[in-house]
Amino acid sequence: MSDNKHEHHHHDHDHEHDHLHDEDMEIITLTLEDDTELDCAVMGIFEVEDKEYIALLPLTDDEEDEVLLYRYIEDEENDEFELSLIEEEEEFNIVAEAFYALFSDDEDLD
Numbered sequence: 001m002s003d004n005k006h007e008h009h010h011h012d013h014d015h016e017h018d019h020l021h022d023e024d025m026e027i028i029t030l031t032l033e034d035d036t037e038l039d040c041a042v043m044g045i046f047e048v049e050d051k052e053y054i055a056l057l058p059l060t061d062d063e064e065d066e067v068l069l070y071r072y073i074e075d076e077e078n079d080e081f082e083l084s085l086i087e088e089e090e091e092f093n094i095v096a097e098a099f100y101a102l103f104s105d106d107e108d109l110d
Helices: 089-103
Strands: 027-031 037-048 051-058 068-075 080-084
Touching: 037 089, 051 089, 068 089
Parallel strands: none
Antiparallel strands: 027 037, 037 051, 051 068, 068 080
């Protein structure tokens, strides 16, 4: 008894695999204060002292790119999020330190 119900045509053609990035990084576009837009790769979202922060790497050709750290505020009701600048230098330093501790592969950092 041959039933031909095994014809599941799986279309697994995900068009999300663009091989530009080594890792599967999310890209978000920041609108800067002067209204220019900056595409950034999301390096990670991490928590410091019960607040969430996001680390972004600008996707420019500039070798001097620094990681941008923002406070990450999730609006779960609207399924949105916003980024806010870290105003306090002290807070920024703590976040930066946490970021480097989490994301640096170098074991030889003191």
